[in-house]
Amino acid sequence: MIEARELTKRYGDTVAVDGVDFSVQKGEVVGFLGPNAAGKTTTMRMLTGFIPPTNGTATIADYDIFENPLEARRRIGYLPETPPLYPEMTVSSYLAFIARIKDIPRRARREHIDRAVERCGLTSVRRRVIGTLSKGFRQRVGLAQAIVHEPPVLILDEPTVGLDPLQIHEIRSLIRDLAAPGKGDTQQTVILSTHILAEVEAICRRVILINQGRKVVDAPIEDLTRNGQSLEELFVRETASDAVAKREASDGGAREATP
Amino acid sequence: MKHVANIAGRELRSLFVSPVAYGVLSLFSVLAGTFFILNVAWFNDMLIRMQQFQAFDQLARMNLNDQLIGEFYGSMSVVLLFLIPGITMGLFASEKSNGTDELLLTSPLTAWDIVLGKLLGGGLFVAILVGIVGLFPGLLFFYGDPELGRTLTGLLGLLLVGWVYVAIGAFASSVTRSQIIAFLISLVMLLVVLLLPAVADLGVATGAPWIGEFFRYLSANAHFEQLMHGLVETGDLAYFAVMIVTFALLTKASVESSRWR
Numbered sequence: 099m100i101e102a103r104e105l106t107k108r109y110g111d112t113v114a115v116d117g118v119d120f121s122v123q124k125g126e127v128v129g130f131l132g133p134n135a136a137g138k139t140t141t142m143r144m145l146t147g148f149i150p151p152t153n154g155t156a157t158i159a160d161y162d163i164f165e166n167p168l169e170a171r172r173r174i175g176y177l178p179e180t181p182p183l184y185p186e187m188t189v190s191s192y193l194a195f196i197a198r199i200k201d202i203p204r205r206a207r208r209e210h211i212d213r214a215v216e217r218c219g220l221t222s223v224r225r226r227v228i229g230t231l232s233k234g235f236r237q238r239v240g241l242a243q244a245i246v247h248e249p250p251v252l253i254l255d256e257p258t259v260g261l262d263p264l265q266i267h268e269i270r271s272l273i274r275d276l277a278a279p280g281k282g283d284t285q286q287t288v289i290l291s292t293h294i295l296a297e298v299e300a301i302c303r304r305v306i307l308i309n310q311g312r313k314v315v316d317a318p319i320e321d322l323t324r325n326g327q328s329l330e331e332l333f334v335r336e337t338a339s340d341a342v343a344k345r346e347a348s349d350g351g352a353r354e355a356t357p
Numbered sequence: 358m359k360h361v362a363n364i365a366g367r368e369l370r371s372l373f374v375s376p377v378a379y380g381v382l383s384l385f386s387v388l389a390g391t392f393f394i395l396n397v398a399w400f401n402d403m404l405i406r407m408q409q410f411q412a413f414d415q416l417a418r419m420n421l422n423d424q425l426i427g428e429f430y431g432s433m434s435v436v437l438l439f440l441i442p443g444i445t446m447g448l449f450a451s452e453k454s455n456g457t458d459e460l461l462l463t464s465p466l467t468a469w470d471i472v473l474g475k476l477l478g479g480g481l482f483v484a485i486l487v488g489i490v491g492l493f494p495g496l497l498f499f500y501g502d503p504e505l506g507r508t509l510t511g512l513l514g515l516l517l518v519g520w521v522y523v524a525i526g527a528f529a530s531s532v533t534r535s536q537i538i539a540f541l542i543s544l545v546m547l548l549v550v551l552l553l554p555a556v557a558d559l560g561v562a563t564g565a566p567w568i569g570e571f572f573r574y575l576s577a578n579a580h581f582e583q584l585m586h587g588l589v590e591t592g593d594l595a596y597f598a599v600m601i602v603t604f605a606l607l608t609k610a611s612v613e614s615s616r617w618r
Contacts (some may be wrong), residue, residue, distance in 0.1 A: 146463040172465040182460035186371050198363045199464045227374075243460070 099124045099251055099287040100145065104154030107140050114140045116311035117154065122287055124250070127277045129302035130291040133337050137311040138291040142253050145289075147178045159250050172201055175249040177257055180241025185229030189220055189239055191200060192228060193246055200247035201239065214246040217272060234265045241269065252276060254290040258297060264345050295329045305329070309337045360466050364474020366450070369481060378482070385440065386489050392432045395399040400425045421503040422511075426494045427585045430511045433490045437519050438551060439484070444482055445526025446536040448475045449612070453534035457617070463512065472609045476528055477484040482517040490515060507587035514584030518577050518596040523546055524604035531611040554578055
């Protein structure tokens with residue numbers, strides 16, 4: 099469903115993402131891990147077509163993001179780091195606008211919106227103005243925006259940040275539902291980035307770990323934890339040792355330092 | 358380009374759910390009424406004076422279209438010059454500060470959908486303002502006999518001037534994420550357009566008349582006046598089209614360039 103080939107993004111001399119390759123099969127839920135400034139958001143922005151890669155390309159459901167940008171974008175639901183909301187609109191008029199710009203046919207819009215509202219637990223705030231909603235509700239409106247057109251691919255940038263434990267639990271089970279087949283739903287492929295390792299263990303079957311713009315780990319979770327190590331140990335070892343090796347290799351300081 | 362109406366509709370809806378649109382509309386109506394009353398009073402005063410001085414040849418030249426409606430439209434074009442940057446400043450800048458540009462640019466929309474939708478939204482709001490302006494000369498038809506054709510072509514001129522201002526304001530809004538900076542950039546650009554006739558006069562003085570002609574062509578004023586005189590010529594309409602298209606192209610380039618930064 100998602101195929102990234104040699105994705106690279108350079109800003110002047112700084113390399114934000116350095117030749118990242120991966121492919122994600124239909125129905126997989128992949129956790130995208132990495133320290134701050136590792137290039138997670140940049141990679142996601144390249145996949146969604148918000149910024150073009152300097153090198154490399156990607157395909158979404160077999161549509162190349164360069165050659166068929168509109169077809170590729172039609173198949174993506176994207177929740178950016180900050181939910182893209184119009185504070186002056188009501189939840190239902192906002193979702194109606196999203197339904198239109200995501201090319202949902204006129205007759206199916208009502209039904210799609212109702213489903214998204216229900217799945218994200220927004221029924222009680224449908225008529226409220228987004229600007230007056232709490233952070234948790236805003237995050238859920240952002241998620242509703244990403245799933246309203248029932249895209250085959252979901253790209254979620256830190257979907258549970260700033261939520262309380264109960265809300266985190268709800269969002270996680272929603273994401274699990276999205277990827278689970280059956281019930282006549284479209285089975286969705288999900289990439290989500292997060293800092294919370296427990297979250298990855300709770301919902302993802304596979305982990306891609308990137309550090310300083312490079313992919314360092316790409317494996318199913320059970321393979322990684324088979325020999326008794328925790329994800330946390332892996333994370334610390336991979337990001338730390340790699341950082342040391344890099345610093346030695348590139349006589350230090352040129353790259354943005356990663357804590 | 359099928360999403361132009363969706364973008365424009367959302368823009369207008371956002372304007373009308375906040376009190377800003379109503380504030381602008383009522384303030385604008387009050388201003389228009391004030392200018393209109395002042396113009397009527399001045400016109401009346403001139404008529405009385407000319408009768409007192411028995412300047413009948415001058416009196417014969419006074420008419421409602423030139424000395425009243427034209428003046429009124431001219432004043433309102435200056436009011437629009439200050440008001441339109443306030444309307445257009447948020448078109449693109451607020452999308453960037455809200456983070457909703459990320460939504461629009463990752464949706465199946467083309468850059469033209471976004472740019473033309475924004476221009477249409479701003480253009481329709483300005484059309485409402487020009488409609489308010491049109492109500493006042495309408496009153497004159499009950500008490501006098503202005504020429505209908507010239508009254509309407511003048512109003513068309515005002516609308517086209519407003520649309521040029523919207524195109525310039527939209528461009529200014531697309532280059533920054535701060536609405537205040539967008540407002541200032543468009544105000545400065547519009548003031549330059551307003552001052553072009555004066556620059557044109559300087560050009561004549563330097564002995565290079567083509568420079569003067571060029572600047573005069575660039576200024577909206579000369580073309581606006583032609584329309585107020587009832588002259589609907591292709592050349593003048595082409596000017597408005599060229600200005601709007603040029604700034605629409607610049608805006609599209611600016612929106613697309615944000616992907617490459």
